[in-house]
Amino acid sequence: MQTFFIVAILALGFLITFQIAKASEYVAVLRGYEKARKQTNKINGFMLLAFLIIGLIGVYYCNEKLKGKILGEPASDHGVLVDRMLYVTLLITFIVFVITQVALFWFSYKYQESDKRKAFYFAHSNKLELIWTVIPAITLTILVGFGIFYWFKITGDAPKNAMQVEVVGKQFGWEFRYPGRDKILGKKYFKNVNPAANNPVGQIWDDPANHDDIFVEQEMHLVVNKPVKLVIGAKDVIHDVGLAHFRMKMDAVPGTPTTMWFTPTYTTKQMKEKTGNPDFVYELSCDQMCGKGHWSMRGTIVVETQEEFDAWLASKKPQYLVANPDKDPSAPKADTVKQVAAVIK
Amino acid sequence: MNVHSGVDAAHAVHHDDHGHGHHEQSFISKYIFSMDHKTIGKQFLITGMVWAIIGGLFSVLFRLQLGYPDQSFPILETFFGNWAKGGQIQPEFYYGLVTMHGTVLVFFVLTAGLSGTFANLLIPLQIGARDMASPFLNMLSYWFFFIAGIVMLASIFVHTGPASGGWTMYPPLSALRQAGDGQKIGTDLWLISMALFIVSSLLGGLNYISTILNMRTKGMSMTRLPLPIWAMFFTAVLGVLSFPVLLSGAILLLFDRNLGTSFYLSDIVINGEILPNEGGSAILYQHLFWFLGHPEVYIILLPAMGMVSEILSVNARKPIFGYMAMLGSLFAIAILAFLVWAHHMFVTGLNPFLGSVFVLLTLLIAVPSAIKVFNWLTTLWRGNIRFTPATLFAIGFVSLFISGGLTGIFLGNSTIDIHLHDTMFVVAHFHIVMGVASFFGMFAGVYHWFPKMFGRYLNNTLGYMHFWVTMIGAYLIFWPMHYQGLAGIPRRYLDKSGWVSFNQFGELDKMITIVSIIVFAVQLMFVFNFFYSIFKGRKVTTPNPWGANTLEWTTKINPGHGNWEGEIPEVHRWPYDYSKDGRDFIPQTEPIGANESKH
Numbered sequence: 001m002q003t004f005f006i007v008a009i010l011a012l013g014f015l016i017t018f019q020i021a022k023a024s025e026y027v028a029v030l031r032g033y034e035k036a037r038k039q040t041n042k043i044n045g046f047m048l049l050a051f052l053i054i055g056l057i058g059v060y061y062c063n064e065k066l067k068g069k070i071l072g073e074p075a076s077d078h079g080v081l082v083d084r085m086l087y088v089t090l091l092i093t094f095i096v097f098v099i100t101q102v103a104l105f106w107f108s109y110k111y112q113e114s115d116k117r118k119a120f121y122f123a124h125s126n127k128l129e130l131i132w133t134v135i136p137a138i139t140l141t142i143l144v145g146f147g148i149f150y151w152f153k154i155t156g157d158a159p160k161n162a163m164q165v166e167v168v169g170k171q172f173g174w175e176f177r178y179p180g181r182d183k184i185l186g187k188k189y190f191k192n193v194n195p196a197a198n199n200p201v202g203q204i205w206d207d208p209a210n211h212d213d214i215f216v217e218q219e220m221h222l223v224v225n226k227p228v229k230l231v232i233g234a235k236d237v238i239h240d241v242g243l244a245h246f247r248m249k250m251d252a253v254p255g256t257p258t259t260m261w262f263t264p265t266y267t268t269k270q271m272k273e274k275t276g277n278p279d280f281v282y283e284l285s286c287d288q289m290c291g292k293g294h295w296s297m298r299g300t301i302v303v304e305t306q307e308e309f310d311a312w313l314a315s316k317k318p319q320y321l322v323a324n325p326d327k328d329p330s331a332p333k334a335d336t337v338k339q340v341a342a343v344i345k
Numbered sequence: 346m347n348v349h350s351g352v353d354a355a356h357a358v359h360h361d362d363h364g365h366g367h368h369e370q371s372f373i374s375k376y377i378f379s380m381d382h383k384t385i386g387k388q389f390l391i392t393g394m395v396w397a398i399i400g401g402l403f404s405v406l407f408r409l410q411l412g413y414p415d416q417s418f419p420i421l422e423t424f425f426g427n428w429a430k431g432g433q434i435q436p437e438f439y440y441g442l443v444t445m446h447g448t449v450l451v452f453f454v455l456t457a458g459l460s461g462t463f464a465n466l467l468i469p470l471q472i473g474a475r476d477m478a479s480p481f482l483n484m485l486s487y488w489f490f491f492i493a494g495i496v497m498l499a500s501i502f503v504h505t506g507p508a509s510g511g512w513t514m515y516p517p518l519s520a521l522r523q524a525g526d527g528q529k530i531g532t533d534l535w536l537i538s539m540a541l542f543i544v545s546s547l548l549g550g551l552n553y554i555s556t557i558l559n560m561r562t563k564g565m566s567m568t569r570l571p572l573p574i575w576a577m578f579f580t581a582v583l584g585v586l587s588f589p590v591l592l593s594g595a596i597l598l599l600f601d602r603n604l605g606t607s608f609y610l611s612d613i614v615i616n617g618e619i620l621p622n623e624g625g626s627a628i629l630y631q632h633l634f635w636f637l638g639h640p641e642v643y644i645i646l647l648p649a650m651g652m653v654s655e656i657l658s659v660n661a662r663k664p665i666f667g668y669m670a671m672l673g674s675l676f677a678i679a680i681l682a683f684l685v686w687a688h689h690m691f692v693t694g695l696n697p698f699l700g701s702v703f704v705l706l707t708l709l710i711a712v713p714s715a716i717k718v719f720n721w722l723t724t725l726w727r728g729n730i731r732f733t734p735a736t737l738f739a740i741g742f743v744s745l746f747i748s749g750g751l752t753g754i755f756l757g758n759s760t761i762d763i764h765l766h767d768t769m770f771v772v773a774h775f776h777i778v779m780g781v782a783s784f785f786g787m788f789a790g791v792y793h794w795f796p797k798m799f800g801r802y803l804n805n806t807l808g809y810m811h812f813w814v815t816m817i818g819a820y821l822i823f824w825p826m827h828y829q830g831l832a833g834i835p836r837r838y839l840d841k842s843g844w845v846s847f848n849q850f851g852e853l854d855k856m857i858t859i860v861s862i863i864v865f866a867v868q869l870m871f872v873f874n875f876f877y878s879i880f881k882g883r884k885v886t887t888p889n890p891w892g893a894n895t896l897e898w899t900t901k902i903n904p905g906h907g908n909w910e911g912e913i914p915e916v917h918r919w920p921y922d923y924s925k926d927g928r929d930f931i932p933q934t935e936p937i938g939a940n941e942s943k944h
Contacts, residue, residue: 003420010866017870021806025883028805037731044732044809048740055820066828069849078763085760093751100718100747107725108740111661112732119662119924120727128723129670129716136715140708140754147708147758148701154760155697171524171615190612191619202614236615237518238627240692240767244833244846247764251693253627254517255611258694283846287767287835289511290518291525292436295838 038113045112052105056098071244072275075282075303076262079247081150088146092139158261162227165220168201169232169239169252172293174284177201178214180318185231186210193235198323205320215319220284220301222264223309229261239297240288245271251288264303271303378488380480381906385487386465387798390791392491393458394872400449403442405865407839410434412858414840428506437526439839440509444527445501447512448535450780452542453497455645457490459787460584463648464553464577466794470897471571473562473914475907478555482548489545493538500534508535511837513638516609516630520601523615533602536595543592546584553581562896564916568672569933571895571920572665575672576651579679580644587640587683594633601625628693635686642779643682647675649786650717650746653739656789657721659893660736661728662929664921667720674713674720681710691759692766700759707757714750718743729924733891734808738789741816742782748820749778752827770830773823781819788812791875796890800903801882807874811867818864822857829853894920894932 028036074083111117166177166185179185186209192202203210222228232241234252241260242249250260272280284299304312321328379385409418410433417432428438465483469476477483500507509527510519518524519532557570557578570578600606609630610622658665665671687695687703721743730736752774755761765771788811795803834847841847889898899914914934922931926942 013866014870014873017807017810018873021804021810021874024806025804040805040809041732044737045730047813048732048737051816058820059824062825062828066825066853070828070831071833071846082760082764085758086755086764089755089758089761093754097747097751100722101744103722104725104740104743104747107722107728108730108732111725111728112730114729117729118927119729121664121923121925122666122723122727123664123921124667124669128719129667132719133712133716136712140711143754143758144705144708147704147760150760151701151704152697154763155700190614193614193619195617236613237521237524238515242767242833242835244764249692249763249766253694254613255623256626256628256694277845279845281845283844285833285835285844285847289440289515289837292440292509292527294440295436295840296843298843 041113045109048105049109052102052109055101074245074247075266075271076243076246076248076264078154078262079245081154082247085147085150089143092143154262155260158229158259159227162229162261163223164229164231165222166201166231166233167220167241167252168235169241169286169290169297170235171237171291172286172297174218174220174297174299175200176216176220177319178216178313178316179209180212180214182209182212184209186213190235198319203319205324211320212318213320214313214316215322216316218299220299221309221312222301222303223306224264224267224270224303226306227261227263229259232258232260237290238288239286239290242285242287243282243301244285245282249287267303267305268301269304378484380476380484382465382469382477382480382483383798383904383906383908385483386462388487389457389461389465389490390798392487392494393454393462394875396449396453396458396494398869398872400446400454401865401868403446403449405862406434407439407442407446408858408861410439410839412855414842434839436839437506437509440511440837441501441507441527441531443837444509444511444514444535445497445507448497448508448539451512451641451645452539453490453494455780455783455787456546456584456641457542459645459783460553460577460580460648461487461490461549462787463573463652463790463794464549464581466798467571467573467897468553468556468577469560470797470900470904470908471574471895471920472557472560472565473896473909473916474556474560475909475913477552478560479552483552486545486548486552489541489548493541493545496534496538496541500531500538503530503534505529506531508532513631513634514598515627515634516598516601517613517627520598520609521613521615521620522602523618533599536599536602539595540592543588543595546588550581550584550588553577554585557581562913562916565933568669569916569919571651572654572668572671572675573648573651575675576647576654579675580647583640583644583647583679583682587637587644590633591637594630594637597633598630628690631690631693632686635689636683638689639686640682642775643678645779645783646746646786647678649742649783649790650675652786652790652793653742654721654724655895656735656739656793657724657743658921658923659793659891660731660733660739661725662731662892662923663724663728664923664925665720666723666726667716668919668921670716671720674716677713678710681706681713685710685757688757688759688762691762704757704759708754710757711750711754714746718747718750733792734803734805734812735789735793737809737812737816738785738792741812742785742789744816745777745782745785745819748824749774749776749782753778764833765830767836768830769826769834769836772836773826773830776826777819777823781815781823785815788815788871793891794897795875795878795882796885796902797897797900799879799882800885801878802885802890803878803882804874807870811871811874814867815864818860818867821860822864825853825857889932892930894922894930896933899932899934 074080164179164185168175177185187204187207188202189204190202192199192204232250232252234254239252241252246262248260248262250258268282272278282301284301286294286297419432421429422432428435505526508531519528522529557574597608601609607622607625609627610625613620613622654665654671685703685707688707691700756765756774792803792808829850885902888902896914900908916933917936918933920933925931
């Protein structure tokens with residue numbers, strides 16, 4: 001019933017609009033077409049000016065209303081560079097925006113048709129063309145210069161002391177691997193992937209570097225003020241590691257590992273205080289369309305102090321021992337072995 | 346050099362015209378398998394409009410989901426059954442809608458609908474030719490487009506639904522049937538449809554180029570061409586050089602899907618299944634895709650730019666400012682369009698050095714774009730402007746092009762792109778600068794050349810309402826979206842309630858949805874105005890209703906096949922002599938007077 005009413009109202013609206021439009025044509029014919037046209041011209045000229053003024057107020061209002069909802073301070077060293085570049089660009093483009101839009105609508109209003117005036121025949125001027133070629137060129141050179149300078153800083157090699165974490169995207173979740181005590185991620189091969197045998201990322205157990213690697217899902221832990229290099233991959237389709245708070249992003253491509261590095265500068269706890277939001281959590285979003293669960297492919301990140309991190313990592317058992325319980329020196333009980341064996345079967 | 350062959354053809358056509366009444370063309374050869382460029386242009390326009398309604402409707406549906414993620418709309422279930430179980434749009438359906446919306450609007454509406462319509466209509470009329478170089482290929486171009494549309498339409502009705510990998514169709518997602526329902530037969534149909542579409546676009550493009558180069562009337566040198574023709578020329582060149590690359594990309598993808606090749610596939614474990622493919626590169630597809638994909642942006646924009654230049658000049662009663670600079674900037678944009686594709690790929694793991702080169706080349710495009718904007722502004726300056734609906738849409742185009750162009754400076758800078766890539770900021774940017782702006786160019790063109798197409802005017806009042814609602818609506822929809830992007834909200838998220846960082850824009854999303862429904866309703870009003878005015882609009886009484894200089898207004902009000910009765914007029918001057926030496930306008934056909942001042 002409600003639907004019917006909505007359709008009926010819409011149809012009525014159409015009908016009325018159409019009748020007004022038709023009537024306006026008749027009026028134009030009655031009053032003299034030329035006269036009616038000039039009147040409409042004035043109205044539209046005024047509307048353009050009104051659009052400019054209300055529009056600029058609207059831009060201001062929109063900014064006031066929404067600026068508190070965009071991200072606050074960046075939570076990484078690279079994020080500071082990204083934001084700085086963003087604000088420099090914003091400043092320059094905003095000036096250009098205001099000048100050009102004001103000129104556009106003001107000229108439209110000011111030079112609307114009038115019987116008193118003739119248009120000014122002005123076909124070209126090399127001087128003017130030169131001015132508005134050179135000024136944008138110089139401005140853009142500055143933006144390109146800064147941009148590339150920051151870009152190389154951000155994409156340059158990670159510092160030697162950076163910790164490594166492997167991030168793997170899959171439909172629709174995240175997996176992480178820590179290199180363990182030897183600080184080396186063991187080799188892997190995709191045909192070894194076998195979650196049932198506790199080998200979700202396809203580690204090659206013959207590689208001793210794999211023996212202390214730790215595997216976790218959905219939640220990544222990082223150390224505050226310590227550079228971290230993410231080694232990124234994907235199992236099935238392209239995903240993207242999006243870290244909005246750190247202003248970092250990198251695609252996860254099956255078959256082609258990618259990397260990025262940054263230094264988190266605030267712990268989760270500090271961010272909770274900064275934002276005044278007790279539920280604050282660093283989120284890891286998939287930013288590349290990856291299938292029907294794309295929108296829900298959420299991971300979280302805990303940034304903590306070195307001590308907290310060490311304690312967390314120590315609580316985890318290397319995946320090698322989970323997959324091969326017989327190699328576990330902490331001597332598992334016989335029945336766990338049986339259970340694992342049953343799972344493998 | 347070419348005029349004479351044109352005259353011969355003209356004679357044949359001439360006879361046809363006289364034969365009015367006794368041997369009239371049959372309905373089928375006149376309106377369906379027509380070889381008259383004007384009819385083909387109208388066919389492209391009307392087909393494009395049908396697709397625009399379909400594509401627009403898709404966006405309204407997914408906007409409903411975005412604005413009201415928790416609410417149930419039982420009517421959706423009535424229409425879409427399982428796709429909207431419980432009155433809620435299901436994720437697969439959502440992604441199907443998004444993908445189809447993008448594909449349909451980018452390719453079917455803003456490429457075929459825009460170029461197809463106005464290149465066909467304007468090229469022969471404005472350069473002074475009887476028809477296209479090959480009317481038959483021209484007809485074929487439309488029918489390939491039509492079949493491509495049928496295949497795409499069919500894909501919406503298959504059991505597993507249409508392609509749902511996004512309009513960019515990145516593999517491996519699009520290469521693997523296991524990845525989801527939309528990756529099954531829907532994606533094959535999508536690829537086949539695109540292949541057909543590319544054939545259509547190549548046939549059209551080759552025709553436009555050869556017509557412009559070979560069939561100009563006497564005196565119509567290249568630097569006397571109206572700017573829309575130059576824009577169509579560069580558009581066609583871009584299309585002819587870049588569409589084949591997409592075709593190859595699509596064919597390789599079809600091979601990967603159906604013949605077991607590994608062009609794009611390597612190291613894949615999907616749903617627990619380990620695939621044998623090794624050694625392919627998923628990124629290769631992105632290079633092939635964006636080698637078309639970026640020029641495509643200009644394929645969409647350039648015709649709009651050309652028409653806006655013409656319309657602003659005619660209605661400001663002033664010559665377009667800096668004709669040669671306009672031409673040079675078109676040329677620069679066309680060249681640079683080929684050299685910036687990797688700016689879509691800054692975060693794919695691209696070599697950072699390569700990335701920096703693409704930053705430079707991308708931001709370089711802002712220079713010719715700025716030249717164009719300043720030239721449009723100067724064209725308006727001290728003019729005597731008539732606000733026809735076409736003029737308003739042209740002014741709106743410039744405003745949107747400025748707004749959307751400036752946000753491109755953010756995205757083209759790789760440092761900022763790290764944060765903004767694939768967020769709502771990108772959605773806002775390209776909808777303003779290439780979506781809505783090109784639509785405005787198209788609307789301006791329709792309002793301006795409707796009298797030429799049908800010998801009647803569109804209803805003005807509806808035209809003004811159409812403009813104002815669309816203009817205000819476009820800004821209301823897309824301006825606040827930038828803020829969502831700055832907050833890091835990724836594209837194609839159909840429900841953000843599970844996220845702590847992205848869940849703060851509920852009210853805004855509702856507002857955007859309501860505005861987009863209103864804007865869509867107003868487009869329907871335009872469609873109504875269009876069809877109503879074909880039959881009932883106010884009749885055009887003078888052959889040159891806008892007082893324009895270009896050749897299309899020297900034909901009869903309703904030109905027949907062959908365009909001019911008798912000789913094709915000769916051209917003596919450039920097309921922008923408005924308000925020169927105290928005269929309102931001087932048509933291109935008028936010889937230069939003895940005492941005339943130089944421009």
